[in-house]
Amino acid sequence: MNIGEIAKRSGVSRSTVSYALSGKRPVSEATRRRIQAVIDELGYQPNATAKALKEGRTRTIGLVIPPASRHFTDMQLGFVASVVDAAARADLDVLLSPSGGEHDRSFERVVGGRRVDGVIVMEIRLEDDRVARLRQTRLPFVGIGRTDRADEMSWVDLDYETLISQCVHHLADLGHRRIALVNRSAELMAAGYGPAHRAQAGFNRATAERGVEGVQMCCADDSRAGFSCVGRLLADHPDLTAIATINEAAIPGMYHAIENAGLTVPGDFSIAGVAGRHWAENLHPPLTAADVPADELGAHAVELLIRRISDPATPHHQILLSPPISLRRTTGPARTR
Amino acid sequence: MNIGEIAKRSGVSRSTVSYALSGKRPVSEATRRRIQAVIDELGYQPNATAKALKEGRTRTIGLVIPPASRHFTDMQLGFVASVVDAAARADLDVLLSPSGGEHDRSFERVVGGRRVDGVIVMEIRLEDDRVARLRQTRLPFVGIGRTDRADEMSWVDLDYETLISQCVHHLADLGHRRIALVNRSAELMAAGYGPAHRAQAGFNRATAERGVEGVQMCCADDSRAGFSCVGRLLADHPDLTAIATINEAAIPGMYHAIENAGLTVPGDFSIAGVAGRHWAENLHPPLTAADVPADELGAHAVELLIRRISDPATPHHQILLSPPISLRRTTGPARTR
DNA sequence: TTGTAGGCGTTATCAG
């Protein structure tokens, strides 16, 4: 079913059908109705591929996600959902590309084949091959996260440095004198994953500012790792009374390790972190945390991308969010163990 | 950058470039090299849209997911990830369509505009508009889940009826005489969501077979709902000693409610369910559950779809999985409360 | 071994 068939059955030319549909030139009411009747009868819809070829744009954006094999955190999932949602609101479709490091088939197809009008890249590294490749193709793109040359691209990011710093200040205000940072995994750190590095920097800064003792640990992104990591922390540092963390996925295990050590939260031990609101609220007890506004992040990213697509010459724009800490039930005055 | 430009710079015709790329007819080594050099220099890649128009296929599959605004369960997320992964392995891209009930813009664009060669639809209802629409467009599709006329389409599904039945039998074997089913939400049930209905059927059947007392409750898909739901269950039925559930997202809250009632798992109370392996393992304590093989489901769905795309006349095929229950740490002999 | 030409389904320009 194509436009020619509709034209034939309506007894008009293809261009008239096209114009009747687009309204870009006047069509007599009579023929318009006749055409519409045929269209309704046959259930015709223009072929998006042909339209894309003709118009030179696909009305699709690419979303580059971490390879599916790895497990997504609640936060990452929130980003994906919010991007898809925001794109749908702008009548844009989303093409997924699960691409990790180097030259990836999927990434090349989407980016090199110009299957999309622009790209949103998740989980950006401080040095990122994908960003380099995108720059080279001159395809508009926006990062969720930023490289170490942050001013040379458009991005939306969370200010992990400030966020973790705020957590430390909050805990220090409550009298905690020895605080641990439970960071993301050592692999991520080694790979130059920005949030992990910036959280570390914020932690170092804040502990220094407040003159409290800081301990740091990397921890894989799952509950069991959180359990063993905090178990070790508790054993090694008897004076530890609080944890700050950006490792959302490990938190349930951390809770469990604390409980396992005979400690209660927030009576004996405090935790403050960075996590999606939904996630933080649904933990037991609900986590005092800087609530990551995933929906806002995704919406901003789409908005920025749309702007770059419509005018590639527009200067780069960056959005750094640092949501306030929501007090819930995991932080309280320090009490020596 | 298009094939004509490459041809011009290589001093050959466009077809020669095309053939040099596809290898569908011999090209002299000399010209092939010359062409390749130009291609490398300019970083040329064929335009996927033009190729799709010419070939009449997009090498893309659509994945219809629940609207993003709702929260995904770990299991749903696993499906998405596995579909994307399996598609990538087959060099297929995935276009997302967050479409709920009726005629949805995104769904119409993807399906009506023939942006994809086939579609995988998640979260199918017993009566499903999207399935009806897909049938009408004659676009190949595969369901993750099935309608009430299951033989008329291709699908991959979990045998919730058998799974819940197995849970009940397992609990009955351990001596439990009053068992509750914590189902998905009442809305889902009312909307004709298959898994909820089939779990209910399996529960009814198994409790009857074993002559145990069954109680049923619907529960929203989140931790807090699980908490209040189980709280009520425990209060209303003092003789209740075990729960079977398919409501993954509510489980942490259920644990909490049990603990809150002064009960220990599995000493005083047992839980068995259906959940993703990763999820079940990471709970505290790890959940005895039928481990949903999300990756397998997604891979099967993609495989089925590819088959339907390459031969739309092939008979429908259905895959019903019922993974065995993995014994972990949440079920034990019944002990009266 | 290589080149020419037509067509995939649209939209838009140019005529009428």
Place this chain on the structure above:
DNA sequence: CTGATAACGCCTACAA
């Protein structure tokens, strides 16, 4: 107000 036609970039049958 409407129709013929070119063009988007690619592939491939046909010709040489």
